[in-house]
Amino acid sequence: MPINQDEADGERPVDRDLDDRQADRAPTTRVTPLRYAGIPADARRLVDARRGLERWAVAAGIAPSVVDDIVLAGYEAMANAAEHAYRLRPGTLDLLATSEDGEVVVVVRDRGDWRPPPADPGDRGRGLLMIRSTSEADIDSGPDGTTVRMRWRR
Amino acid sequence: MTSAPITIDVVPVEDCVVVAVAGEVDLLTADQLRDALMGVVERYAVVVVDLAEVQFLSSTGLAALTLAHRVAVASGNQLRLVATDRVTLRPLEITGMTTQIAVFDSTDDAMAGGDRPDPSSPRD
Numbered sequence: 001m002p003i004n005q006d007e008a009d010g011e012r013p014v015d016r017d018l019d020d021r022q023a024d025r026a027p028t029t030r031v032t033p034l035r036y037a038g039i040p041a042d043a044r045r046l047v048d049a050r051r052g053l054e055r056w057a058v059a060a061g062i063a064p065s066v067v068d069d070i071v072l073a074g075y076e077a078m079a080n081a082a083e084h085a086y087r088l089r090p091g092t093l094d095l096l097a098t099s100e101d102g103e104v105v106v107v108v109r110d111r112g113d114w115r116p117p118p119a120d121p122g123d124r125g126r127g128l129l130m131i132r133s134t135s136e137a138d139i140d141s142g143p144d145g146t147t148v149r150m151r152w153r154r
Numbered sequence: 155m156t157s158a159p160i161t162i163d164v165v166p167v168e169d170c171v172v173v174a175v176a177g178e179v180d181l182l183t184a185d186q187l188r189d190a191l192m193g194v195v196e197r198y199a200v201v202v203v204d205l206a207e208v209q210f211l212s213s214t215g216l217a218a219l220t221l222a223h224r225v226a227v228a229s230g231n232q233l234r235l236v237a238t239d240r241v242t243l244r245p246l247e248i249t250g251m252t253t254q255i256a257v258f259d260s261t262d263d264a265m266a267g268g269d270r271p272d273p274s275s276p277r278d
Contacts, residue, residue: 043182050180050210068241076213079181126249127213133248
């Protein structure tokens with residue numbers, strides 16, 4: 001795999017939970033978190049990361065319209081990191097996705113510095129608009145990098 | 155293989171041109187779309203960009219469409235879109251582009267007119 005992938009990391013649902021599930025009678029699909037650490041902030045690698053995120057979201061049983069938004073917002077966050085945090089210089093980013101308790105959370109973290117938006121925000125303005133319109137987003141930007149945290153009810 | 159090329163078919167029809175795009179329009183491929191559009195927007199009265207076979211449309215792709223639209227209008231021409239799937243309509247709608255660029259359900263409709271002709275009038 002071209003990017004560092006440890007999807008298998010984490011706990012799998014095990015049989016000891018079966019009794020609880022039956023008692024609750026609530027449908028429960030658990031999915032192991034997706035963790036891509038140190039993805040090169042490069043347009044080609046971001047294609048892999050986007051496809052990995054989509055595959056994970058579908059496997060998690062998330063509704064197709066929400067999957068579309070997760071993939072769109074997640075990709076825009078990664079593209080922002082590549083374009084604006086590193087300004088197309090070498091750098092890496094991390095992608096984390098979790099789905100639990102009816103909530104999907106996708107976190108994209110970079111270690112670059114985002115430039116202040118120019119007078120005409122252009123691409124970046126549109127990318128942030130897409131993130132904020134398709135998710136509940138928190139963006140925490142500091143000297144050590146930026147973390148974009150996006151949430152959806154599944 | 156990590157590359158995700160897009161396929162662009164340019165089909166001139168008299169003073170119109172249909173630019174049919176297939177694949178994933180993102181940071182990697184948006185330049186290809188931009189270049190294809192910039193090659194036609196000043197030369198054809200009507201440029202129809204068919205996004206029906208596009209499976210992903212990022213903000214960089216939207217930037218290419220916006221630029222092409224601006225240049226077309228500055229040249230006295232028109233740029234129209236064909237978008238039929240949520241995956242393309244959603245980014246266009248979120249960013250307000252559907253209020254600036256006419257969107258149609260099919261290339262036939264797009265070529266027939268941006269003026270939304272009277273439904274009772276016959277269409278050639």
